[in-house]
Amino acid sequence: MRRTTVICLCHDVTEDDVARAIAQGYGHLETLKRYTGAMMGPCQGRMCRAALTAVYAELTGCDPPAAEQPSSRPPAIPVRLGVIAAAARDDDRQAS
């Protein structure tokens, strides 16, 4: 059943995957994220960070401290490279 409970929709990371990863010793959200690939898809954790944290808390018995939550980086919403290149077309290459 855990194999069909999908936590990370982008990379099909299931609850079974998370349980196995924790059992193999990847014990922080950041290392768990890197090992399973959760939170690294197009949604960058928007849909799965809360779920991953909850399952992690349930399986390890402890809440991860806020400071150890995987961090956000821009862009907050995926943006196409061409949009950026076109937007900055008039800027000098040697930007400040």
Place this chain on the structure above:
Amino acid sequence: MSAARPPDARDADATCRPGRAAPTLDGEVAGFTLRLEGRTIPARPGDSIAAALLAADVRVFGRSFKHHRPRGYHCGRGHCGCCAMRVDGLPGVRTCVTPARPGMHVVREHAWPSAERDLLRVLGLLSPLTPAGFYYRRFTRSAWLFGRWERLLAHLAGHGRPPTPAAAGALLAAPPARTVTPDVLVVGGGAAGMSAAVTAAAGGAKTILLEAHDRLGGDGAADPPDSPLSRLRAEAATQPGLHVLTRHTAVGLWQDGPVFVEHEGGALLVRCPRIVFATGCVDDRLLFPGCDMPGVVLGHGVVRLIDRHRVPPGRTAVVVTDRPFGYVVAERLRDAGVEVRAIADHRVHPDGREASAGRTHADGPGGRRRIADPTVGTRAPVLAGYTVAEARGRCEVRDVRLLPLAVGRARARRDAVRIACDTLCVALGEHPDDSLFATSWARSPKHPAIVPRDGAATCLGVVADGVRAWVAGGAAGARTFAEAAAGGREAGLAAACADP
């Protein structure tokens, strides 16, 4: 399924559409068409691509990355990516927030031969052999074998084909971004955002308010002009010193200061010293086997689909909830002609009158509606103390199994309820959408989690070079319209009065 008219609809063609374009006031079909692979799909001005597809009974929107699991309309707000398709040569277009245009060519990729019948689903059946990280333990000894394996994996991976040269070229030909330099930027046009923007502008700051969608006011339906939300909207439209930009999406904040804003008519680069983030929330999910199938839809996704696009998510539904908002969703579904077969409420004593213990929209649009009796209006049985244990189906939800919470195994089998339906609405809580401002460099020991989440406006301090920021509304944990509006006012005032 009968097409029912929503009670507070303003436009004449507000009927929900079980698969055909609705007539206009003049009685003519005012629609255009899209192409989905080989099919022609009718659509109306204002439809999102996803809404047009759902109205044409297309429920499988694609296949998942690794296991080729079917996916459909899920969050409705452009967050989850389940609705991503190839549109006019560009992969990864989020169809639930992308307006449909005449002649669009839409393709569901990463499936063969089709999204509904994907033979690569066999990869999902092999999933016991391929848990996450399995590749770290395979082919360690034979470099040649690993090489073959890696080539196979690379071809199976990839959630779409690269963009066509024409599509890529069109993007590069867009005009350069305009740089704007207001005193205050407010991101998000919900209750908190509008309050902050109006207050900041009234305080003398040159203010810009950005809203990603085509109207201010969050996910409310058309609401009467005397509601607090409508009044706020009217204030925002007429406030001197406030420039409202709808259909402008703030994409990111970078450390050297600028906020990049995407807009179909031309991008913006906003450089300003003070920002109020009123970015709202993301729906909470419920985890259970089958929680990602087509037919499982999050609460605000349902509301948005019905209110904005007049399309029901399905024909028969079960709602799982733990707050009054779930009953709002159930009522919307019923008004849209969906048969709500049950409401599974996590609470053992559900009380629809708990209007304060829920999100802004639990109050109803404009903060005026109250649910007196949870079952009136929905006429659906409420299963108190129940939750979803499983959603089953091949390509979409066919039935759901409900179980009482916190029970032992023996009792579980006896008290399980199986209900046939094609839609499961998950209307649980929300959590703040902090992706714009919870960047690694904006964190500090004082704000390790960025926001205390007690509902009031929060000062984030310096979040980029020369930029100070505040958070208000749902993104700061506000739970009601009143809290959000108050937090917005506080943040707007602080932003207007802060030293440059």
Place this chain on the structure above:
Amino acid sequence: MRAAAVAAGRPAPGAARPAPVRWAAPRELRPTYDAVIAGAGVQGLALAYELTKRRFGRIAVLDAGWPGCGASGANGEMIRSAFGSPEWDRFFQHSLCRWQVLSAELRFNVLFTRAGYLILALDDDELPDMRVNTLRHPHHGIRSRLLDAERARRLIPAAAPEVVRGGVYQADAGFAHHDAVVWAYGRAAARLGVEVHPFTPVSAVAVDGGRVRGVETGRGRISTPVVVDAAGAGAPAVARLAGVDLPLSSCRLEMLVTESVTPFLRPAVSVPGLRAYCHQTSRGEFVGGTELPRADVTDRRGVTWSMLVDMARTFTTLFPCLAGLRVLRHWSGLVSQTPDLSPILGPVAGIDGFFLDCGWVYGFMGAPAAGDLLAEAIASGRPADVLKPFLLDRFSSGRLIREGSLVVTAETGP
């Protein structure tokens, strides 16, 4: 969130926090070790593994954060040995030979993908130097080919034809997975008895009578005859604790990753003329970075709009179809770079027992060789010939290395 979690309520408070990885589990710090390595990135862990393989004794690897949290967890993952100087050729060919057997030896797949590596010439002026390099490469066991414009275009059909003038192609090079390498070395080292202590920064290095006596940390004092500075961006600070001033500048490099698409780029590509490097991972994502003509000298780890613009313009010029791909994430990492962009490896004259393994800008691909050669130097007391060009004394004697085929700029001045 989850039905059962809702039912079960919150977990009991006070449960012991798991370690970031099993092989870096919290444990007591011993009072003495035979060697202490500051920095649990790919360099520190590779060295620890190689030292313990040579039965050097009890080894501790200390890190201010968690293993791989610095540049090791944020780099471009590319691997080659076809460079522009004999020093780099020899050193990195040694590394490439180690890369080829690493997964089997460490019993963990580091996902070293022999997709090939192309150093692209944008201009015909670059080709003569590239020809000289390819003529020298066989001397060091490197199999490289000089490609003309036509052949290079066939190799990377997604590239805009007008920017491809030719290049140096190394077929048996490629890329790996940065986290996997850290985990592989860490697990293997821990299996052989190395202790990895995360969240344990070094606060003092005790030097007495021209030799290292030990280190101090927040968790206690350690006495040890060997201290290695493999602390990446933190290396100058650790060296200063031992009284050594290193010619290092802290520089920030930024990278991006796009959404995943079907394969359109097979080899890793490096473009020295644009200071750009990129590859498409096995998962289909395009990963790459660029640098401006002047290095971004800073110790801040944020990301800037101006660099994103540079990357967007550069990559869409190189690969026009990229204009339609969505950027998912834009991150940065810090490196401590030397004036000649070559690492500083080996002993420090005047302080017995203090070794350097820092100043890396191509540290990911160089780690297997550095670990092996440095371990040998520490264990036997004699640095190998391959290591000698990288010793610290090259700065005082003026024997800087001239390596011209890098994408990193040495310009750090105002």
